Structure formats: C-alpha cells, structure tokens
Amino acid sequence: MSDTNHASGDCAAASEASLPGHRMQAAPYPHSDMTPNDAMQTSLQDPTGKVALITGVTGQDGAYLSELLLAKGYVVHGIKRRGSQFNTGRIDHLYQGPQEAGRRFILHHGDMTDTASLIRVMQQTRPDEVYNLAAQSHVAVSFEEPEYTANSDALGTLRLLEAIRILGLEQTTRFYQASTSELYGKVQETPQRETTPFYPRSPYAAAKLYAYWITVNYREAYGLYACNGILFNHESALRGETFVTRKITRGLARIALGLQDCLYLGNLDSLRDWGHARDYVEMQWLMLQQAHPEDYVIATGRQHSVREFVNTAAALLGVTLDWQRQGIDEMAVIERCGDHEALRPGQVIVRVDPRYFRPTEVETLLGDAGKAREQLGWTPRTTFTELVSEMVDADLAAARKYALIKRNGFKAFAHHE
Ligand code: NAP
Ligand code: GDD
Secondary structure, eight states: OOOOOOTTOOHHHHTTOOOTTSOOOSOSOTTSSOOHHHHHHHHHHOOOOOEEEEETTTSHHHHHHHHHHHHTTOEEEEEEOOOSSOOOTTTGGGOOOTTSTTOOEEEEEOOTTOHHHHHHHHHHHOOSEEEEOOSOOOHHHHHHSHHHHIIIIIIHHHHHHHHHHHTTOTTTOEEEEEEEGGGTOSOSSSSBOTTSOOOOOSHHHHHHHHHHHHHHHHHHHHOOOEEEEEEOOEEOTTSOTTSHHHHHHHHHHHHHTTSOSOEEESOTTOEEOOEEHHHHHHHHHHHTTSSSOOOEEEOOSOOEEHHHHHHHHHHHTTOEEEEESOGGGOEEEEEEOTTOTTOOTTOEEEEEOGGGOOSSOOOBOOBOOHHHHHHHOOOOOSOHHHHHHHHHHHHHHHHHHHHHHHHTTOOOOOOOO
16 A cells, blocks of 8 residues: 655654554644543444545644544545645644554545546545545635636546546445535525525635535436535634634734734625534534435534624734724724733724735625534534634644744744735
C-alpha cells in the first residue's frame, strides 16, 4: 500500500501521535470531547473493523471526522494533495509513521482532479465508507477560480463515484457527499429543508449542485448506498482563516492584543445558520449507518448576522462596540475596552471593504434539520455563544503566542485577510 511522506517529515515527532491501542498522550483528540480513556474504551469495546476513506482529510471537517472514526475503531485512510509546504497541521496529532505497526491512520497522495490517483487509492484501500469532503470550499474564491472549482468539486465527485463503480464496489462501499446549504442560494423558502428547491448563486454552488445530483443519480442508477449531507455553515477553531467567522475571531483577538489595527469585512447583514463542526461530523457518520441511503439537512435552526457575530466575539473579549454610519461607511467603534491595554474608547476596529462583496450574494440561510432529528435522533449540542467562545479563546491563545515570538525578537508575519 502506498504511503505519503508525512507533512512533518519527521518520524520522531510524528510517532509521538497517540491513537487507541498505541501510546497515549494527554489529549490525542484535542478537537473532540473524548478523553484518552474514552477513546480507548470505545475502540476496545466496539471495534468496528471498518475501513473509511476520507478525501479532504487535511481540512476542518476531515480533522474532526478522522478523530471520530478513529475513536470508533475504524482504520482511516485519508487523501491529501501534494503541497510545496506541509498542509497537515490539523491532523498532525493523529499521525502514525509508516514504520509503526498496526497503523490505523494512513495518508495517501491524491487529488480530486486526478482520476488515476483516486482509482488507485480506492483500489488499495477498498473502503467500507467513503467520505467525500475534498473541495475548493471558498465561495468567494470560486468566482476567481470557477473552472478549477468545477473540476475538483463537481467532476471530482463523479471521479470518486466512478472509481467505486469501476472497481465493482457498488454493493460494499457506502458514499457520503459533502453537500451544502449554498445549494439554496437565493432561497425559495425559509427555513430550508430537504424539499426546498435549489437556486445556486456561485460557481462553487453550481459545482456542488452537480455533485449533489450525480450522487443521487448513482444511488438510483446503480443501487449505491450514497447520501448527501446538506450541511449549513459549521465552524470551529480549525476553520480556515478567510471564512468570515474565523476572520472575525482571529482579527478581534489580534486587535485586542495590539497586533492589528482594524478588521475589514464585506456584507455585515448576511445571515447564516452557524453550527459547530464537531457536532456536524457525527451526522456525516450517522448517515452512512442507516438501513437506506437518504439525504439530510443539518443545521441549528438559528440564524445570526455577520454583525451579530462580531458583537458576540467582541463581548466575549470584554469589548463593547457602537456601530456607526451606514452601507460601505459603516464601522464599529469601541465603547468599552474591557481590560485590554492596547485598546482605547473611540477606536474604530471594524470597517467595510467592498472588495469582500460577492458578485452574487447568498443573503440568508436558515436550516430545518427536522428530518435528521426525527429519523436519526440528531440535534446540535453546541450553542452559538459556546461556538464563538471556543473560537475566540483559541485565537486569543494563538495571538498571545504570536506576540511572545515577536517580543523575543523573532520575525513573525500574519496576514489580515
Ligand atoms: P476545508 O477546510 O476547506 O477543507 C477542504 C479539504 O479539501 C482540504 O483538505 C483540502 O486540502 C481538500 N482539497 C481541496 N481541493 C482538493 C483537491 N483538488 N484534491 C484533493 N483535496 C482537495 O473545508 P471544510 O470546511 O472542512 O468542508 C468540508 C467539505 O464540506 C467541503 O466539501 C465543503 O465544500 C463542504 N461544506 C462545508 C461547510 C462548512 O460550513 N464548513 C458547509 C457545507 C459543506 P488542503 O488542506 O490541501 O487545502
Ligand atoms: N469570507 C468572508 N469574508 N465572508 C464575509 C466577509 C469577509 O470579509 N464579510 C462578510 N462576509 C459574508 C459573506 O458574504 C457571506 O454572506 C457570509 O459572510 C459567510 O461567508 P463565509 O464565511 O465565507 O462562508 P459561506 O457561507 O460563503 O460558505 C461557507 O458555508 C457554506 C455552507 O453554507 C463555506 O464553508 C462553504 O464551503 C459552505 O458550503
């Protein structure tokens, strides 16, 4: 079985990683609620003997899902693409070096745009479950790279499904497709549920629309156990830095420590249904454990604006904001600074920059996860404030680390976008 060079490229460091059945560290699953003992108990009591293949294993959801499946006793194979630098920061704690015996977390090089690599990994791993999480997942970027987005997000899904078919795995391999609330785009009803018509508003959403329907088609045409999880926005401290939630928590934490002056945002009125990624990957797994494959909306059923997200994050830092002016001149001015010495009342810390507006915007998303609740017993566990709090805490810690590095005379750079 082929194996990749691990991102850290350092077997000594990498072999520190702890997994059930191997050496245990204090927190082998730092992104889940699992303690080392929980994880060990789970794997010993209920070994599934199952094999999963995750595309997009290096992403936010890939990291949470890997932790979940490893804790359930799966052997987890992940496809990562080759980069000029390490890109496995979110999963380094799970890594097991090629020389370790009894590995249960194995990375393979591959790319959603490269059919041969997908067939090869599928053939080598012959998974019970495939979780297709890989995607160019940034909506704004999809306007700049529409063709690549279609290739990886739409055709990439087709390539994986075809790999299952070519290898004759239709009856044995179950398939999860990471579909999205962006399919609803210019929403046709509120809240959105499984029966709500789609109206995609970006190249990303159009590509995901193809992926949604080709997944349905392979289910109907070839009897494949294939499901779409229509997931509304889900966030965490592992969220990419340019998605709006992480941009806000990271930006405000840095501003609070005097490392950044101002946070520039786009559409402050945009409304989203934000949940926690840790809760959502449980549903990805649950969808593949049913008697029949179906598609499910996953959402919290609660909605907040970007402006409200800023207010909540600021409040958790002890900062009160006064929003002044309208439109592209709107700005957030500090009323109360909390105990942050770097801040002063009257300081403008959020402004609008139209470059973050999208050619076509999805103004509002609000999901109804009633079907998942009734059929699968799923409800989100993390509240909005708990989510924002977790993100603020993590970004404050990261900002403090950055400040320490700088104070000690080392060069450090941080992008503000
Ligand atoms: P993410 O953090 O952006 O992760 C995307 C993953 O896909 C990364 O591992 C990335 O690799 C990989 N990838 C991108 N292009 C690839 C290619 N051509 N070949 C192989 N791998 C590729 O996204 P996420 O938030 O975890 O989301 C997971 C999936 O759910 C995505 O499909 C996304 O569209 C979908 N989704 C997300 C949300 C949400 O709110 N998070 C909601 C609905 C649906 P690198 O690490 O090398 O970049
Ligand atoms: N990224 C970003 N940056 N978004 C901003 C900004 C900004 O500075 N200012 C305002 N926004 C608005 C966007 O216009 C959008 O309406 C909203 O904040 C959320 O933007 P993102 O966090 O980039 O997420 P998204 O909703 O476009 O897409 C995410 O969720 C989808 C599910 O609905 C991604 O994770 C997609 O992959 C996912 O499918």
